[in-house]
Amino acid sequence: MSQVWGLLIILIICPLLGGLPLIDWITYGLSRKRLSKIGTRNISVSAAFYHGGQLAGIFAVVSEAAKGILTILLTRVFFPSGSVWELFALCALVLGRYWWGKGAGTTNVFWGVMVHDPIGGSLTLVLSLISFTLFRDRKSGKLVVLFLLALILTLRHANQPEYIIGAIALAALLAGIYQKIPDDLDLSQTNVNPESKKMFRFFRGEQAILSLNDSLKPQKVGQKAATLSHLKRLGYAIPDGWVLPAGDDIQSLISFLNPSITEPLAVRSSAIGEDSENASAAGQYISILNITNKEELESAILACQNSYNSPTAIRYRQDRQQKDTSMTVLIQKQIKGVFSGVAFSRDPVEQLNTNVVIEALPGDASLVVSGKVTPERYQIEVSDLKENNLDEIEVNILGEGDVPLHLIKQVAILSRQLEDLYQGKPQDIEWTYDGQTIWLLQSRAITNLHPIWTRKIAAEVIPGVIHPLTWSINQPLTCGVWGDIFQLVLGKRAQDLDFNQTATLHFQRAYFNASLLNTIFQRMGLPPESLEFLTRGAKLSKPSVFSTLINLPGLLRLAQREWQLEKDFEQDKQHYFIPTLQEIEIHNLTNLSSKKILNQIEQILLVLKKATYYSILTPLSFAIRQAILKVPFEDLDNSAAPEVASVRSLAALAEELGHLLPIQTIKADNFAALFAHLSEVSEGKNILNRFQKWLECYGYLGEVGTDIAVPRWSEEQRPVKELFFQFLFSSQPFFATKSSDDLSTSSWPTLWLQKRLNLKNQTTEIYSKLLSYLRWHFVALEENLMISGRLNQTGDIFFLKYDEIEKLTQVNHNFADLIQQRRQEFQQNKDLTQVPYVVYGKPNLTNKPFIYNISSRSKLQGIGASPGQKIGIIKIVKTLQNLPNIDAQTILVVPYTDSGWSAILSRAGGIIAEVGGRLSHGAIIAREYGIPAVMDVHHATEILKNDQLVRIDGQKGLIEILDR
Template identity: 30%
Template structure:
């Protein structure tokens, strides 16, 4: 007879062992403390029982009878004696066993099938055959059949393996979610436990203890004891670490079952955690959208982002089940931080040792073609934008304008489609490069410093524009050189909202900026030296892969800035066209149309009347939004309190170095004129157009962004220390405060402040 049994130490697959069995093999072979066991393969079920009948889903009663008939067919058929002999060979009659269903469709990301099939505990050798058949039969539980149908799984392809695992005589047991399943917070682990078997917890029977662990500082946040403390504090923290370790192993949130016997924690099973609620924060959105955004701008921008996100994830073969991507509250945009955290886990190559880099090409299979395709598409985009650049001052009809607007945003959406893939790829590549640098030097601070030096090798468009501006000695409108500069770069935005003027419309913000000439030769020399050190003393395969990685990091750092520069060509045309429409409609302020949403705008273009008084009221309400700072975490979870300890604020390193100076708060372009040479700039964020300020500053603090943000890249280019993502810095730090910016450690020290 063909062998249908394998142990947890043998190789396998989901097709052979089902989801649960395959996971237990992976965990066992990865060194986790899993009770020993065997798997009865799914191909036995297929070969022995064959295909199911044709199900009639439209009639519930008929379907119910069909499922019952299928289960009876399975349970009534005796298992071959050879198979039972093989099972007996692997088990010991002195022990009890857990017999678990392991469907070939279960425990997959996005379809856990939790609770759809059967599990039996404390099974003796005498009852094994009966329970194995019960597990096989549970493939045809009615709710499992419906679940497969709803998710597009074929009933003919469904099969069942069975796990037979040695029971742990647990003193306490339960479950743990590596991500808070209630709020979607990734640094919170939720643990439920009870005395005895963990099935009491899974089934919701009896009293349980609930624990919440904050993994940022490894502390227990909540302890909702339902019984007499089924876990010690040490055990809670150990289970929390185990959950996070398994999460890291699978690169996805995990739902684990565990048991404790004689002080030792056993892992009983692990499956992907599904249905994680979206947790919205300003962590990602604040960099691009620091202020309230007008309704019309957001409708068009959100559409472009959603198209790009779906395309980009598909391109990289990444599935993120959580939607929507954005939320809006009081005019401020919040990003789905749950999706961001899950995406960060999907980085295709994680290095344990430097030799792992040889898998680089296969893991980043899309990176070369994406960059080349984007460059090819850019040419077509620029041609179409050139055609759209001609906006007649008198549009014959609203229908003509509607056609123009649709062309503009169709062109923009098509161009923007792969742009998020560029940003994601850059982030992934930089993460892999950092790990490579860490493998070489073994020191976090040195690896970060070396990463900065390599990133400085990128030729950034924004830096070149700033240098070009600095070389114009006479910045006046009657100077042809300045006029040419505005023709080339006048589409640069002062803020990403189409409502606000661009450089071309507000050139005065550029006229008084101090931009000294600076040599970047030293930056480049340092970067080349790091690259040479990185590839030295390695095999040819490793050196070639490392060199290719660095090349792509530099390329994608350049592309990330370039795609933003090209995207903002839309800003000028969107604002111009809305202005023309507003004047045609005889509005006092033609740009009040930005306070409509897209649907309302198209109603006007279809002939509906404009209510100007309503628009004026909307503008007033919009302006009031600036008076209240946004909460950072927009969710059911309470707002995180930012603690100031010993006058130190924590952020993220953006550009290395330490500097002390006087603070200058910059909230908008009207504050540009207040920036003194040698100031420490403190701002909510910096888009590329703001980076001209850096040349007269000696330090930077922002409320959002990270080491790959435009602000951090330019700070490194200019050579000033920068600390990014300092929460509530605009509230805590005041104009005129004396602070120390430590861009190496990512901290800000307040030396002289009104709050100290």
């Protein structure tokens, strides 16, 4: 029983004892300084010495030593002296120390070990003093001490496996905490006790001097120095440099460096928070050039450090809600430049201009950034770096001056290389050319080009131009559901994220916030290239084991949701989806008042939120399972997908008509003549009735299912009537690549994945039907408002937001001018060509996108979505209105594919889409009919021309233009 009490002491009392903030109380009592509010906010012995002085530090040592000793003595009340439980008790003490006090507990452990095993503790102490003398570096020295502690204790108890585990666990725990918490000696604070700095100067020597050749972390030395060290280690031409972290003794560095007239130095700032994505701090801190002796160097370093606390710098940080942190000083060899300048990998002013912008002059870089001299300005159009070798990269330079154009080309390529290196984030670089080498002096993100917005993924989910009513409903639903999913995984780490900023409209098109999603993905443990995945389609590497473990609780919660997805959907289907659809189907909308229609719209919206959840999570679930199980898409039965089932049943109806009526007796050369002929014969009338029932079943499909402003098949019947006509007179038999009967002998992974695919198809059907009924309710409401004179013409309601419609039904607001303005904006945006797939920052949308020469390519690369090769003639179809003749020789080029496009996609010999992937509607249709398809070919409707001859490879995702 006593050992049970001992365990309680270890698990409860020891952590509480460790978390007791005695050091904070002592330091405050002696110096009136709260360690929890200054420096790194660590409540540690070193912080007490550093901020409170020697007396506070001595008392802090005594208090922490008492904790360690008391822990051992308490443990001995219940367990034998020297047992492994004493080590586990110290572990519990250290955990409490870290959780509540944000300290490591080194002093606790040292004195605890001295009581636990005096011989082992003494040996560790002696060897540790020797190692500190050799290393003279706190970080390396502490890790060596931990290694010696674990080694000595395990050697003294080599015959006790449980003791070895305890010793290693204690050392590993301290090592892990050392990596988590910053060191107060790495930060500078005002009013620091000068005697405290002297105490730690011994642990600084030439070996501890940081240079740009070292691996530096931005949270330690600032983003500027960390970026330059990263680039230098990658092989870029960076001038040699040394870094003085805040709080370090400057004398050792000054003694090490020898500036002279022939080899001058430059002192620059690298403050924590400077050169970030949201704040450059340009011009806030002092940079000093042409330093030729040690006295000037010391004066320059102190001036640079003091500039951190200048009134303008403080106000700059306050305006951007940045915390006061510290200043690291960067000292570099100064390059004598023949030509120098700055380069922006994207235009920071005309944000829709994707050219590189360079400002340059003869002489040093300081001339350009000083603002005292007007530099030469160049704009450079650069071809895709990834498609060419550096020697083959084509550039088009606009601008002229004294700077050689070959140098401008090299700088432009360098700026794009750095943008690619940093996952597509536009870069602002400073450079200088000494006659032989282009030296890179700085690279940082262009702050006003943040965040980055991408149409990738968004253009597939919500394609085309979007009406205001649709967006006012879709945006909060989509952002809300994604926010719920991310919060499920991230938990408290999602508290500072605004999920309402997940998506926005540019040029009336949907864009996802790639910067926000990249932040989310990084917190979820995905690799840094997640931004490139969102903006450029780069492949993601697997997350590390460590990041997976960190996110394990959230991932398990998400996995539980995914595992129960089918069960949850079935429950919601029975309780919400089917009852709601049945209820709204029985009402004749023409007989309902505006108030009752609005009530039903509210009911649909409530259920639509649940459906949106499944419409997002089920495709995600299917994609994850497919990636894990590696089941080919061709092995699955997609016949239940609405876009496939609708075309199959229409083909079956056409086949039945062919049996009832001899084809030669039907005199019709188009779909209109066919349906007119059918209405005149008895067998034809039966088919027409069957066609009408088919429309009642699948009429909810349309050109853009997610846009409630776009008519459905039941309203715009031409595409499906043309398809019916083709099925009737086509000599090619209808076929599908897979049917449910073919799955009887399939493997268990295929059958298991098939269940998730069936669920995906069910959710698509429910979601699409709800959106269609939502549309028809707004159409009925619009008719009522037109009768009452509150709206003027058909379609007006879709140019109002939902809250505006609610006001319009209650009070007779006059929205005529607003509707007219939005109609004009919508039409202007609809007519735009080459709308950018990536938008940087918040551009002025009154300017039209830049038009580029994109038609000069002979090969296009996309995502292979359906295997096979085909040579055919290009026909571009941007809408389902005024369709051309489409046959097996047609390579159909479309801006996007929705379930409503299946009526024409199934008639083509090949498919090219500007957006989409292997799970898009077009890809599903293509695989069902064995049609080669390539998705995600940006600007395909502009690059390719009608009647061009092309070869399409649906396996490789490659398109070759054979006829230019």
